Amino acid sequence: MARLRGPGGCPWDIEQDHQSIAQCLIDECSELLETIDTLDMDHMREELGDVLLQVVFHAQLAKEEGHFDFEAVAAEVNEKLIRRHPHVFGDVDLEDSDQVLRQWEQIKATEKLDGAKKETVFKDLPPALPSLLFAYDVFKQIKKKALPVGRSVDMEAIEAMASELDEESAGHILFEIAAACRLKGIDPESAARKFARRVMAESEALTNEPKAQGQAG
Template identity: 40%
Template sequence: MATHPQLDELITTLELLRAPGGCPWDREQTHASLVQYLIEETHELVDAIESGSDAELVEELGDVLYQVLFHADIAREAGRFTLEDVATHMTQKMVGRHPHIFGDATADTAADVVEVWEERKKIEKPGRTSVLDGIPQGMPSLALADKVLGRAVKAGLISADEADVAAIPVADEDELGGLLLAIVSSAKANGLDAERALRTTLRELQGEIRSHEALTAADAGVIGLPTD
């Protein structure tokens, strides 16, 4: 079993900084005050993944890791939970969602794994009543659009074939990037806000998904079929 002395040293360093008599800035941070830094560090990590060197990737992974440790230490000091609780929960989650590795389920392809993952998530989160539950609305709009369109297919509002037909054919991501840039440029030239426009359309689509789910559930209840 591998040991992680450098990780232990980083944890100790953070605890010293946040201990009474430590760094005043570190001591006064809260979960809320750190959000801006978590967002910034996450975007910097994405940049490093997409176009950075290994040295930059190491640095940015470290910055995001430090944010995780920072939040866990704030909670530990308040007596709410610890870093060990975070690790325990994540281990249980990964083991539970990989029954094809840790249990007797079968998943021979990546698509099979996704199906198993979604089924396990339904069991773990029975309180979710919509395919939209759990989607963070603060996601970048294009990533949110991709997620919502996938959930629209999952809810049965549109079929996968319909989604494909609606797609504009592009050869590769370079061509797609140029098309997206042209759309934004056109919006700007016409005094329109592309970001707001896409988010408004996504809110409308999510409303349609929820209405479709409600109608489907009502129909199932009328004819005596299960709704899930």
């Protein structure tokens, strides 16, 4: 991959960035899942390689940007496996897989606290979803928790559209949007994810505004 991205390498590979190849990872994972469903071991080997290639690609991009390299990725997951299996690599005794899972979640929760990650009102949102389901769940969280929405979202327009929508018309609209994106050279997966994240950020900001004003007073 370093050769492909380097001088005299492949023009296509050189032009890519993390976002431009994000869809490739989703595609390759989908193809791998199909081989797992059918236990097609020969093709599973091939598809695992294709998924690994995506990991290598992103790691190479990160290395060029001065963030991390493939060795760091492998080392971190190795350390995580050791840290989360003290019953194998340490002196903890566990009797069954249920206890293992409970311990895993406890260690994971401690890691999050140690990392001092920023609390978010969207903390229950699944971390990795295709962009359409991601946007669906973002809005679901907003409605479920009665969160404010930012200026990027016109709730009246959404409600008016919903009143006229059924499964067929929804599919029709989504297909036309995907087709229009194809004609325009826009990646619909990336576009939907970016906009959903903007909505999340605006909702977060509006949710935290009263707290900030109360502290200031």
